[in-house]
Amino acid sequence: MSTGQRNYLSLGARVGAAALPLIFFAGLAYAQVEGQPTPGGIGLPATVTEVGRETQTFYNALLLPIITFIALSVLGLLLYVCWRYNEQANPVPSKLTHHTGLEIVWTLIPILILVVISIPSFRILTHQVEIPESKITIKVTGNQWYWSYKYPEDQGGGFGFDQLMKPEAELKEGEPRLLAVDNEALVPVNEVVKLQITAADVIHSFVIPAFGVRMDAVPGRLNETWFKAEKEGVYYGQCSKICGKDHAFMPMAIRVVSREKYDEWLAEAKKKFAAAGSPARLAASE
Numbered sequence: 001m002s003t004g005q006r007n008y009l010s011l012g013a014r015v016g017a018a019a020l021p022l023i024f025f026a027g028l029a030y031a032q033v034e035g036q037p038t039p040g041g042i043g044l045p046a047t048v049t050e051v052g053r054e055t056q057t058f059y060n061a062l063l064l065p066i067i068t069f070i071a072l073s074v075l076g077l078l079l080y081v082c083w084r085y086n087e088q089a090n091p092v093p094s095k096l097t098h099h100t101g102l103e104i105v106w107t108l109i110p111i112l113i114l115v116v117i118s119i120p121s122f123r124i125l126t127h128q129v130e131i132p133e134s135k136i137t138i139k140v141t142g143n144q145w146y147w148s149y150k151y152p153e154d155q156g157g158g159f160g161f162d163q164l165m166k167p168e169a170e171l172k173e174g175e176p177r178l179l180a181v182d183n184e185a186l187v188p189v190n191e192v193v194k195l196q197i198t199a200a201d202v203i204h205s206f207v208i209p210a211f212g213v214r215m216d217a218v219p220g221r222l223n224e225t226w227f228k229a230e231k232e233g234v235y236y237g238q239c240s241k242i243c244g245k246d247h248a249f250m251p252m253a254i255r256v257v258s259r260e261k262y263d264e265w266l267a268e269a270k271k272k273f274a275a276a277g278s279p280a281r282l283a284a285s286e
């Protein structure tokens with residue numbers, strides 16, 4: 001075996017070794033706990049809704065390959081220019097300033113890429129905002145710096161409550177720091193939940209990555225979206241609009257449970273929160 005070949009092999013081995021952590025982290029990504037971030041996690045978090053899966057496929061199968069291709073092509077071009085057109089290799093530089101053909105190409109190609117991206121993107125957006133028939137409506141209001149929820153009376157609710165981040169000293173075993181809350185909002189599994197989202201003071205943003213839900217909470221405006229969680233568990237999110245000093249400390253937590261447990265909780269919560277404040281009434285959802 002020649003020295004050249006051996007060098008080539010050792011280069012291959014080095015590249016392989018460098019790729020190992022990537023493979024390791026990719027493995028971790030698949031082992032992520034649903035509903036909350038995992039140490040060492042990479043890639044998008046696990047999702048439990050159809051819309052969530054659509055957005056992830058869109059990102060992993062289309063956006064990521066396109067951006068990787070663009071980044072590598074630009075890097076390749078840069079390296080080629082450094083090598084081919086440096087002062088020694090190219091002592092007499094070209095004086096060319098315009099090339100109509102080239103300008104048309106570098107305008108058209110990005111436009112075509114954006115058109116290709118926009119088609120599946122608008123399809124997912126439509127899916128996110130076209131709300132299927134739902135029996136459950138929850139109104140979520142962003143406040144500086146907590147969320148409040150209202151469950152309408154005609155759906156077995158008639159109460160509202162505030163959801164505040166739990167201080168670290170009060171965390172129970174297994175509860176994630178900066179994400180766990182005092183009052184979790186419950187929803188039943190495999191049922192369409194319509195969310196009405198607004199804010200009381202400044203713009204907040206209601207985001208639950210595992211549901212593929214992201215919707216701005218704007219004062220004076222009622223935004224709507226929906227989700228249908230397919231798996232029981234607790235799913236966390238964080239406000240995603242810079243909304244003031246405690247922006248980072250207003251997480252949301254939604255617990256997905258069976259229909260029976262949900263009905264039990266409704267009855268309990270009705271007593272608990274009715275005692276705490278006035279019952280919530282929502283504008284009747286269609």
Ligand SMILES: [Cu+2]
Pocket residue numbers: 142143203204205239240241242243247250
């Ligand atoms: Cu906020």
